[in-house]
Structure formats: C-alpha cells, structure tokens
Amino acid sequence: MLSRLLPTFAQANIRLPFILCATTILASSCMQEREAQQTVQAAVPAQQATPPAPDTLAKAKTKQDTATIAITPATDTSWVYPGPKPLPGAILPGKRILAFYGNPLSKRMGILGELPEDKMLQKLDEEVAHWQAADPTIPVQPALHAIVVTAQGKPGRGNKYRLRMTNRMIDEVLEMAKKRDAIVFLDVQVGQSTLQEELPELVKYLQLPNVHLGIDAEFSMKNGGVPGRRIGTFDAEDINYATGLLANLVTEHKLPPKLLIVHRFTQGMIRNTQNIKLDPRYQVVMHMDGWGGPALKKDTYRRYIKNEPVQFTGFKLFYKNDTKNGHRLMTPEEVLALTPKPLYIQYQ
Structure with missing residues (x-):
C-alpha cells in the first residue's frame, strides 16, 4: 500500500503566497510583491518558514538567438513563441496540457494525492472537459505531475534536505496515467542537492x-539554508543541464520531444533566462506557480512569465490556496484571456 511508503523526514514543501497591494494593477509604483503567511503542503508537519525579502530585481525581456515560429491559428494568433520548429511528435503547441499535481503519498501536497485514485481521475476528466469546452479549437492532453524528489525541513540522509521517492511510487503514478492515456511529469525539489545529482x-x-x-x-x-525559509533559485546553467539530459535521451532512444516545466513566481527564482538554450528535441514551459487572488495572479503572469517566456508558458491554479481570504478560483475562460494563452495548465 502507498501509505506504507510515507516520507519519514519533515517536509517543507511550501508555496509562498502573494500580498496584493491595493494599487498593484492601477499604479506602476506598487510593483514589488511581498510574501506573507505561508501554507505548508506536506505529508508531515514542517518547520515554520521565514518570509523572504521583497523581490526588487528589475525585469528584462528575454531575447533568444533562435528562430521564432507563430503558433497555429487554432491556438493563439496573437503571440509568437520563440524556438525552433517543433519536430514530429511534439506536444506543443498542438495541444493544451491539463495536469494534476501532487504526491500520491500525501493529502496535503496537491490534488494528485488528496483524493482516492478513482475520484481523482474522475475530477481530472471533469477539468479536461471544462477546458475543452472553453477552447474547442485545441485538444486537451491530460497529465499527472508527481513530485518525486521532495524538499525537506530537516537534513535527512545525506544532509541534502530532500527525500527521493521510491520507484514503486513512480510506477503507481504511471499505472494511474495509463487509465486516462495521460502523460506524466516527474517533479524535482533539490533542496541542498543539485539537478546533476538528482x-x-x-x-x-x-x-x-x-x-x-x-x-x-x-x-x-544553492547557498545553503533550509528549504521554505527563503525562495531558492536556478540559473540558466541548471536549466541547460536538464534540457541537455533530455535532448540526449531523445537522440539516443529516438523519442518524441521532451517537455521541461520550470516553476516560477518571482523574478529572482530564475536567473539569466536569456542564456537558456532552445532545441527541437525538447520544449521549455515557464510556469506561473504563485497563488493568490485573480488580479495578482494575472499581474504575476504578466511580469514574470509573459516578459520572460523563454518558449511556452504555463499557469497554476490552487484549489485551496487561491480561494483563501475571500478570493475565488479563476475560470478557464479567464486564464485563456491571458496573453499568451497558457498551453500548460496545472491544478494543485
């Protein structure tokens, strides 16, 4: 049973919320965001995290040294995505991905583990239908997005502040996915480890x-510290390592192009985006991963995703955190009104 495999280290899987300044959308002077009270989504209680300092780094438009292609009229004629022409078998931009995120060992890390398998898959079917109705011009591809390396609040074995899930857990996610012809994403929270190790x-x-x-x-x-006490960071070098590994697998095993989802909700989380390499063997999705009210989520998407898309874009919806403090969950129609229209949608 999955319950026998529950992590034994303190889990610090924290998604820091945004505080919406009263004039964030109306005045350019209120362009900083503050992280406030935090919600722990964990299999076991985690340490209380300390809010990080406001993100004050200037934003910069990403410029790619690659050819650009306009995505198909059925997707979004108002936006040109950077990158090489997709190879046969590429999922984007011909489909919109709808993913359920979490860890099947925990009811507190996302919808993937919150509900029993049958109910979770039924809810996935319902969301796929909602998005297909909202935009019938592009097929919706269901997906399961499982956290397979989880950040921890204590050092644990190896003093890396991360816990690797077992192959058995990953195998069970793959079996779930087969029931809906869903693709699978394996998500990595490195803690004090590195992508090169994980x-x-x-x-x-x-x-x-x-x-x-x-x-x-x-x-x-990267510079030590307990996950969740402050927001971490990846550099373009880290992302290029990940995509290089994927590209090699595509070449070696003659696979269709791979997808890389990069979580982001502040400027400083991803450094030197202009140096991220693009290649037809993989597709990069810069994913807006912040929670809060609709106005703030839209503004964050504009500042940190639209302004530095790298290639394709994603948007996360939180069933619980987005609806705190009297806010409501954004509808598919509202998300599709964004520019560019996100092609990767994730529910937690």
Whole structure:
C-alpha cells in the first residue's frame, strides 16, 4: 500500500503566497510583491518558514538567438513563441496540457494525492472537459505531475534536505496515467542537492516516451539554508543541464520531444533566462506557480512569465490556496484571456 511508503523526514514543501497591494494593477509604483503567511503542503508537519525579502530585481525581456515560429491559428494568433520548429511528435503547441499535481503519498501536497485514485481521475476528466469546452479549437492532453524528489525541513540522509521517492511510487503514478492515456511529469525539489545529482536517478523513467520533467527553483538552496525559509533559485546553467539530459535521451532512444516545466513566481527564482538554450528535441514551459487572488495572479503572469517566456508558458491554479481570504478560483475562460494563452495548465 502507498501509505506504507510515507516520507519519514519533515517536509517543507511550501508555496509562498502573494500580498496584493491595493494599487498593484492601477499604479506602476506598487510593483514589488511581498510574501506573507505561508501554507505548508506536506505529508508531515514542517518547520515554520521565514518570509523572504521583497523581490526588487528589475525585469528584462528575454531575447533568444533562435528562430521564432507563430503558433497555429487554432491556438493563439496573437503571440509568437520563440524556438525552433517543433519536430514530429511534439506536444506543443498542438495541444493544451491539463495536469494534476501532487504526491500520491500525501493529502496535503496537491490534488494528485488528496483524493482516492478513482475520484481523482474522475475530477481530472471533469477539468479536461471544462477546458475543452472553453477552447474547442485545441485538444486537451491530460497529465499527472508527481513530485518525486521532495524538499525537506530537516537534513535527512545525506544532509541534502530532500527525500527521493521510491520507484514503486513512480510506477503507481504511471499505472494511474495509463487509465486516462495521460502523460506524466516527474517533479524535482533539490533542496541542498543539485539537478546533476538528482536527474540521473530518474533516467530510467525519463527515457519512456510519455514521461517528462519538472524542476522547482523555489526549493533549490544553492547557498545553503533550509528549504521554505527563503525562495531558492536556478540559473540558466541548471536549466541547460536538464534540457541537455533530455535532448540526449531523445537522440539516443529516438523519442518524441521532451517537455521541461520550470516553476516560477518571482523574478529572482530564475536567473539569466536569456542564456537558456532552445532545441527541437525538447520544449521549455515557464510556469506561473504563485497563488493568490485573480488580479495578482494575472499581474504575476504578466511580469514574470509573459516578459520572460523563454518558449511556452504555463499557469497554476490552487484549489485551496487561491480561494483563501475571500478570493475565488479563476475560470478557464479567464486564464485563456491571458496573453499568451497558457498551453500548460496545472491544478494543485
């Protein structure tokens, strides 16, 4: 049973919320965001985290040294995505991905583990139908996005502040996905480890044609520290390592292009985006991962995703955190009104 495999270390999987300044949308003078009270989504209680300092780094438009292609009229004629022409078998931009995120061992880390399998898959079906109705011009591809390396509040074995899930857990996610012809994302929170240490452990799965990768900069503690006490960061070098590994697997095993989901909700989480390399063997999705009210989520998407899209874009919806303090969950129609229209949608 999955319950026998529950993590034994304190889990610090924290998604820091935004505080919406009263004039954030109306006046350019209120362009800083503050992180306030935090919600712990964990299998076991985690340490209380300390809010980080406001993000004050200037934003910069990403410029890619690659050719650009206009995505198909059925998707979004108002936006030109950077990058090489997609190879046969590429998922984007021909489909919109709808993913359920979490860890099947925890009811507190996302919808993937919150509900029993049958109910979770039924709810996934319902969301797919909602998005298909909202935009019938592009097929919706269901997905399960599982956290397979979780950031921890204590050092744990190896003093890396991260816990690797077992192959058995990953195998069970793959079995769930088969029931809906869903693709699978394996998500990595490195803590004080690195992508260079963690990703080779997942090659067995990443070489499968239906398995893709997600990396979460929030819990990448490059300069030490406890995950969740401050927001971590990835540099373009880290992302290029991940995409290089995926590209090699595509070439070696003659696979369709791989997807890389990069979580982001502040400027400083991803450094030197202009140096992120693009290649037809993989597709990069810069994913807006912040929670809060609709106005703030839209503004964050504009500032940190639209202004530095890298290639394709994503948007996360939190069933619980987005609806705190009297706020409501954004509808598919509202998300589709964004520019560019996100092609990767994630529910937690």
